Amino acid sequence: MKESEWNVLTAKTAKVKTLGPPLSDPHRHLHSAPQYRRGFKVQLVAHKSVMDAFAKRPTSVLFPNLRELTGALPNPLFSALLSPQLRHLDVTHENMEMFLDNERSLPVLCPLVESLHILTLMEDVRKPFPAPRFIPQWSSLHSLTGGFCVDSALLNDLRGRPKLGKLELCLLDGPYRPMADTECQLREVDSLALDADTYEDVSDALDLLFRPDMQQPSLESLPVVRTLQIRSSVQESAPISFLALPLSQLISHSNLQSFHITHKRERSDGDYPALFEGLRCLSVFHNLTSFSVEIETLYPTEDKLIGAQLSELVSHWPLLETLRVSRPWDLSTFLNALDLVTILRACPTLKNVLVNVLVQPNDVSVLSAMLSAMLDETERFENLVCLCLEHSTARKKDVEPVALILANHAPHLAHIHTEGRVQLEFWEKVAIAAACYSLGLLLQACIDHQASTKHKDPIHLTGHYLQATSATEYEVHVKVLKTGRGFSNLLAELIQQGSVKITAHAIFGDLTPDPNAPVRLALEPPSPYARRLPLTLHPSEHAFDTMGRPWSFKSWVSWSLDKDTMQRNETPERNASTNAAGEKLGGGGMNWAAWCQLRHGEDRVVTSSMPFFGDMFTNLPNLLPKSEPAAQGELSSWYPTMVMSVEFKARLPARDSKDHSARTVGLFCETRFLGDPQGRHNPRVEVWTAPSDVGDTSRPPTEGWRDKQYCIAVAEQMCLTIPFAVNQKEGTRDRAKL
Incomplete structure (x- = not known):
């Protein structure tokens, strides 16, 4: 590139603040690349000519004001894009290894990094993580996410930071023990996600991060964690209760808002406390708004949560809005509709209930009668928005009567998901006014089409519904049939999956009153012949x-x-x-x-x-x-x-x-x-x-x-x-x- 071309390029790169796929959700999952808008997971590859030009760049920092660098980048491109103004940085293990023996480490090149995300392939998870030597140099770092194996040294460094945003840590390199010279200063974490082989490792890591130097701190002085996600397995030496009880002694009871646990039982030998007994220890976190349990086990009957147990749990969380319990398909572990009503009564703030509520075909008539008798006509679950039902056959009619009874008592219910061995959502046809909403989408396309013309206002629209629409992608094709002095005639079609669902004829014009008309041809108050508002009260x-x-x-x-x-x-x-x-x-x-x-x-x-x-x-x-x-x-x-x-x-x-x-x-x-x-x-x-x-x-x-x-x-x-x-x-x- 010529000097003049470099001058033009550097003038533009000085204005760039973000490079790479845009981040849409700051709370990303372990063992995965960042979740970008529209599902992009991008490995950026630069052409050889670009890399050759970068190697000859007249300045070492090509993007001096870059704040966010995302995506999995090959080493030459990664090092060429680094900026001293970076606040968020995505790195791979390969990127970090490049700086292990380099005198100019990442914190020297990018001293202001606040958020670091490790892009990790599954085969890299258990590799030693070389970052502990970098992390203490980043005094402004408050978020560390991605899948990587951490050790006690990294946890001890995090323990010394007073406030952290997001942490996602793989605890696969235990045991985790505190260092004698590290004082616990960690007082606040917005979101903490831990993945471990055992609950013992999770408990040790939490203890290392949060155990105060004083012996018996007051409840008011416990560190704040707002969102906690844990994934671990049951072992003979450390059942879930091994974690739950210490957890209530380590973090603030009043500030935890969201809790998710993935519970794995890999073998059934041993006398373990029931899952419910372990979860009961969480009842002290009285301000929970979201509670989620995912059970991955070959022995579901040993880890089942029956309706009475769930009702008791949610009754301790008066602000709970989301309840999710996911488990393997086993009829003995499912709730019934009566259990669901009990849960909704125990926690009236619930909005989203995603639990296995089973409706079997032989029980529908009896269950419907029992629900009708159990629910008073005036009883309403005002906050319920989303509900998930299961049924054991592929027939929609098996679940429909129960769903309709529940919907009648939940006036704001927006989604009922009914799932069986064949995915069936009768609610699409029962619950949505898709036809006239879809006609509105077609009309909006016509309005957009006419926006630059003199006939901007819709005057009349006639729509014919040829096939049922669905909540999927659609196209609207607009064709102008005629444009006259006062009106334009349009033909529009709404198309889904290659089929015309709605065809419409629209007339557009101008609704502005004509200021030059000698007489305004309109009936308006106070004329006694004018139509008045027909509704009775204000x-x-x-x-x-x-x-x-x-x-x-x-x-x-x-x-x-x-x-x-x-x-x-x-x-x-x-x-x-x-x-x-x-x-x-x-x-x-x-x-x-x-x-x-x-x-x-x-x-x-x-x-x-x-x-x-x-x-x-x-x-x-x-x-x-x-x-x-x-x-x-x-x-x-x-x-x-x-x-x-x-x-x-x-x-x-x-x-x-x-x-x-x-x-x-x-x-x-x-x-x-x-x-x-x-x-x-x-x-x-x-x-x-x-x-x-x-x-x-x-x-x-x-x-x-x-x-x-x-x-x-x-x-x-x-x-x-x-x-x-x-x-x-x-x-x-x-x-x-x-």
């Missing part, structure tokens, strides 16, 4: 209601029902009139209304969400009184959309509007017809602006608030009434048969 005067439908998005959306509107359904003649002969004219059907709100404060209603909100209602068969033969139970059928059309009446209000909420809308649905074939009906949903969020007392009703609200969109659809049993049968096929 949303600030409402409270949230339970969503009875088993939708998967209930953790993202809530609603408050307009009970006055539903009460008027009890008078079927309310919409009818009579002629002179006393004959009824018009009338019929049912109405439904609610304020619907996005649950997360940062979420906002967007134009492409109108198809989604247009599908948020209770279907006519669910509104009918039980005296009507066509009435359907809330969890007995689903209602697939065949075709939906959305007319966009106006743009969304400004996000800083004082008269409107940015994440709440009003919904008013009227359905007039129900008939053949397949319970076909025609809901029409008006989507209105909202003056405030639900229950927001800081924005009470003001004079004229109702006249300031306007209709954003009107969605009409033709949908069917399909019993779940039929849906499950068809769900086993890729193609929807509606």
